[in-house]
Amino acid sequence: MLFSKNPDLSKITCIKDLEKIGRIKVPRMFYDYCNTGSWTQSTYHHNVDDLQKLKFKQRVAIDMEGRNTRSQLLGQDVSMPLALSPVGLTGMQRADGEILAAKAAERFGVPFTLSTMSICSIEDVAEHTTKPFWFQLYFMRDRSFMADLIKRAHDAGCSTLVVTLDLQVLGQRHRDIKNGLSTPPKPTIRNLLDLALRPEWCWHMLQTKRRQFGNIVGHVKGVSDMSSLSSWTADQFDPRLSWDDIEWIKERWDRKLIIKGIMEPEDAQLAHEHGADAIVVSNHGGRQLDGAPSTIDALPRIVDLYQKLNSKTEIYMDSGIRTGQDILRALALGAKGVMIGRAFIYGLQAYGEAGVYKALSILQKELETSMAFCGCTEISQLSTEILHNYKTWIKDKLD
Numbered sequence: 001m002l003f004s005k006n007p008d009l010s011k012i013t014c015i016k017d018l019e020k021i022g023r024i025k026v027p028r029m030f031y032d033y034c035n036t037g038s039w040t041q042s043t044y045h046h047n048v049d050d051l052q053k054l055k056f057k058q059r060v061a062i063d064m065e066g067r068n069t070r071s072q073l074l075g076q077d078v079s080m081p082l083a084l085s086p087v088g089l090t091g092m093q094r095a096d097g098e099i100l101a102a103k104a105a106e107r108f109g110v111p112f113t114l115s116t117m118s119i120c121s122i123e124d125v126a127e128h129t130t131k132p133f134w135f136q137l138y139f140m141r142d143r144s145f146m147a148d149l150i151k152r153a154h155d156a157g158c159s160t161l162v163v164t165l166d167l168q169v170l171g172q173r174h175r176d177i178k179n180g181l182s183t184p185p186k187p188t189i190r191n192l193l194d195l196a197l198r199p200e201w202c203w204h205m206l207q208t209k210r211r212q213f214g215n216i217v218g219h220v221k222g223v224s225d226m227s228s229l230s231s232w233t234a235d236q237f238d239p240r241l242s243w244d245d246i247e248w249i250k251e252r253w254d255r256k257l258i259i260k261g262i263m264e265p266e267d268a269q270l271a272h273e274h275g276a277d278a279i280v281v282s283n284h285g286g287r288q289l290d291g292a293p294s295t296i297d298a299l300p301r302i303v304d305l306y307q308k309l310n311s312k313t314e315i316y317m318d319s320g321i322r323t324g325q326d327i328l329r330a331l332a333l334g335a336k337g338v339m340i341g342r343a344f345i346y347g348l349q350a351y352g353e354a355g356v357y358k359a360l361s362i363l364q365k366e367l368e369t370s371m372a373f374c375g376c377t378e379i380s381q382l383s384t385e386i387l388h389n390y391k392t393w394i395k396d397k398l399d
């Protein structure tokens with residue numbers, strides 16, 4: 001074979017290593033799609049940088065035997081409190097990318113979330129996995145298509161529906177426009193030259209038939225190929241979205257419901273009132289409203305609200321998670337779990353299924369080791385007490 005199925009990943013020690021390799025292997029437009037934010041990218045960068053402002057208390061001479069990262073998310077046992085975020089075009093980062101990532105997540109013991117805008121379809125992923133996965137839903141004008149998507153997810157055995165609320169309009173992502181992002185890449189001279197430098201990506205992509213949006217093409221009347229799809233999607237994201245639409249979904253979905261894209265206590269309260277089983281404190285990875293606060297800055301006020309409400313709605317956080325220490329910071333501030341996008345995508349870009357599993361292993365090892373240094377052996381022991389500068393840092397967040 002041209003490329004090894006069993007690469008040696010023993011020297012890969014951090015997510016940054018996977019990112020560097022992924023950047024070499026994947027066409028520029030798809031690497032940039034994953035690795036950039038909107039407008040000036042200030043929120044994209046703050047998501048990462050603001051996490052580093054929280055420092056840990058180092059503890060010593062505490063029995064660290066038997067430590068583990070096991071937890072639960074919505075009653076589901078997980079090997080660590082983490083789920084893979086929905087990422088559009090995952091199957092363009094690596095051929096059959098959604099299937100590979102779902103298999104790695106299942107093997108590791110954490111939930112995988114399939115995006116509406118995936119390359120592999122709901123049915124594709126269900127066929128290649130044995131346990132329920134989560135499905136992410138965007139609000140679109142075509143309500144019959146949405147109802148059909150919900151039914152397909154239900155029929156495929158998906159345990160949880162993740163409803164994304166922060167994409168009523170699309171944030172301007174300059175690099176996507178400049179790169180002429182399309183699925184598959186258009187055969188321009190620039191793209192052909194770029195593809196010539198990515199032989200592994202091309203070889204894998206030639207082995208699959210999945211190269212367009214599998215949840216949409218063939219499932220929407222009048223959309224049979226990519227040319228008709230582009231005009232359909234341009235008009236589909238629904239700016240009229242309201243909280244009444246959550247009730248419309250709940251009439252069609254009788255399993256767990258997560259609302260993603262919450263950044264303010266006012267919206268967190270509405271999610272609580274509308275019966276969300278969990279929310280995700282998320283700014284879409286800095287890809288929507290540039291100039292919004294980082295998610296770690298937004299988290300404390302939402303945690304504080306839910307504590308006052310005595311809410312049983314679980315709080316997750318995404319955007320900016322690159323290390324196990326980032327997970328530890330979010331959990332210490334009151335998140336029940338985190339979701340990761342770019343961190344697992346880098347692994348997928350670099351080494352496919354093995355790369356996703358490696359990314360999860362790295363994060364778990366960093367989380368477990370850092371917990372030990374902070375004097376904790378169980379996820380349930382984590383609190384603001386492990387943060388050195390918490391009181392100073394938190395003061396202006398709760399004012």
